[in-house]
Amino acid sequence: MRLDGKVILLTGAGGLLGRALAERFVAEGAAGLILTDADAAALDATGAALGAGPDPGDAAAPDPGGTPVISEAADVRDSDAVGRLVDRAVAEHGRLDVMVNNAGVVSPNGRIHNLTPEDWRRAIDVNLFGVLHGIEHALRVMRPARSGSIVNTASVAGMTAWPYAAPYGVSKAAVIHLTKVAAVEYARDGIRVNCVCPGVFPSNMHRDVPEAAMESLAAKHPFGLGTPADVVGAFVYLASDDARWTTGSAVVVDGGYSLP
Ligand SMILES: NC(=O)c1ccc[n+]([C@@H]2O[C@H](COP(=O)([O-])OP(=O)(O)OC[C@H]3O[C@@H](n4cnc5c(N)ncnc54)[C@H](O)[C@@H]3O)[C@@H](O)[C@H]2O)c1
Structure with missing residues (x-):
C-alpha cells in the first residue's frame, strides 16, 4: 500500500473531496488519520x-481497516486550532508525515x-490563510524531523482566468504560489510541498451555482465534469514516497479543462 506507515492530517475532511x-x-x-472540518x-x-463510530473524537474509537482515526472540528482560519491538531497528531503518533490542506x-x-x-x-481567509496555517504548523514538527509532505488543494481556477469567481481564483492562485515558495524554502529541510489543481467535480460548493453555469463549465471539460474519485490519486501520489523527488508541483487533474 502506498501510504503504509504515514500519519496524515486532513482539513476539509467533511466535504465531498475530503x-x-x-x-x-x-x-x-x-x-493514523487526523481529520478536521469546521462543520x-x-x-x-x-x-x-x-x-x-458515533464519537469520532474518541481516540479509542474502532479503527477502520486498522487505521486509528481522530476527528476534531476546527476552523482553519484559527491558527491556534490548527496548531492543536498538529500537536495532537504528534501526541498520538509521535510525528506528522503528511499535511493535506484541503478545506x-x-x-x-x-x-x-x-x-x-x-x-x-472570506475566500482569502479560508483558502489562503487556512492553507498557510496548515503549512506553518506542519513545518513546526516536520523541520526537526527533517521529513514530511505537505499537499495543498488549489484549483485550475487558480491557473486560468475563471470568470464570476474572482476571489476564489485569486485565492487559489495564491495557494499555488505559496506552494512553490514553500517548496523552495524547505527542500533543504527534507520537506516536500506540492498542490493539486482539480477541474470541476460537482460538490456542496456548487449548491448556489446556476444550472446554466454548471452546463457551461461541463462543456469546457473535454472529459466532462469529474468526481472526487478522479482526483484523489494525485493526492496519494504526492503524499507517498513515490513522489520523493517531486516538490513545488501544481499537479493538474482537470479532465482537460486547461488544455485549450
Ligand atoms: N468541487 C470542485 O469542483 C473543486 C475544484 C477545484 C478545487 N476544489 C477544492 O477542493 C477542496 C474541497 O472542496 P469540495 O469540492 O470537497 O467542497 P466541499 O464544500 O464539499 O468541502 C469543503 C469543506 O471545507 C470545509 N470548510 C470550509 N470552510 C472551512 C473553515 N474555515 N475551516 C475548516 N473547514 C472549512 C467545509 O465545511 C467543507 O466540508 C476545496 O479546497 C476546493 O476549493 C474543488
Whole structure:
C-alpha cells in the first residue's frame, strides 16, 4: 500500500473531496488519520463512513481497516486550532508525515463589481490563510524531523482566468504560489510541498451555482465534469514516497479543462 506507515492530517475532511481522500488514505494503509472540518456534523458523517463510530473524537474509537482515526472540528482560519491538531497528531503518533490542506470555500457567483469586501475576505481567509496555517504548523514538527509532505488543494481556477469567481481564483492562485515558495524554502529541510489543481467535480460548493453555469463549465471539460474519485490519486501520489523527488508541483487533474 502506498501510504503504509504515514500519519496524515486532513482539513476539509467533511466535504465531498475530503471524505474521498480519508477513505482512500485508509485504503492505502495510513498509520493514523487526523481529520478536521469546521462543520462538525459533516465531519461526523465522514467518521461514520470510515466506520470510526458515533464519537469520532474518541481516540479509542474502532479503527477502520486498522487505521486509528481522530476527528476534531476546527476552523482553519484559527491558527491556534490548527496548531492543536498538529500537536495532537504528534501526541498520538509521535510525528506528522503528511499535511493535506484541503478545506476551502467558493466565492459568490458574480462579477467583480458585484462582490463585497467580505466576499474577498472570506475566500482569502479560508483558502489562503487556512492553507498557510496548515503549512506553518506542519513545518513546526516536520523541520526537526527533517521529513514530511505537505499537499495543498488549489484549483485550475487558480491557473486560468475563471470568470464570476474572482476571489476564489485569486485565492487559489495564491495557494499555488505559496506552494512553490514553500517548496523552495524547505527542500533543504527534507520537506516536500506540492498542490493539486482539480477541474470541476460537482460538490456542496456548487449548491448556489446556476444550472446554466454548471452546463457551461461541463462543456469546457473535454472529459466532462469529474468526481472526487478522479482526483484523489494525485493526492496519494504526492503524499507517498513515490513522489520523493517531486516538490513545488501544481499537479493538474482537470479532465482537460486547461488544455485549450
Ligand atoms: N468541487 C470542485 O469542483 C473543486 C475544484 C477545484 C478545487 N476544489 C477544492 O477542493 C477542496 C474541497 O472542496 P469540495 O469540492 O470537497 O467542497 P466541499 O464544500 O464539499 O468541502 C469543503 C469543506 O471545507 C470545509 N470548510 C470550509 N470552510 C472551512 C473553515 N474555515 N475551516 C475548516 N473547514 C472549512 C467545509 O465545511 C467543507 O466540508 C476545496 O479546497 C476546493 O476549493 C474543488
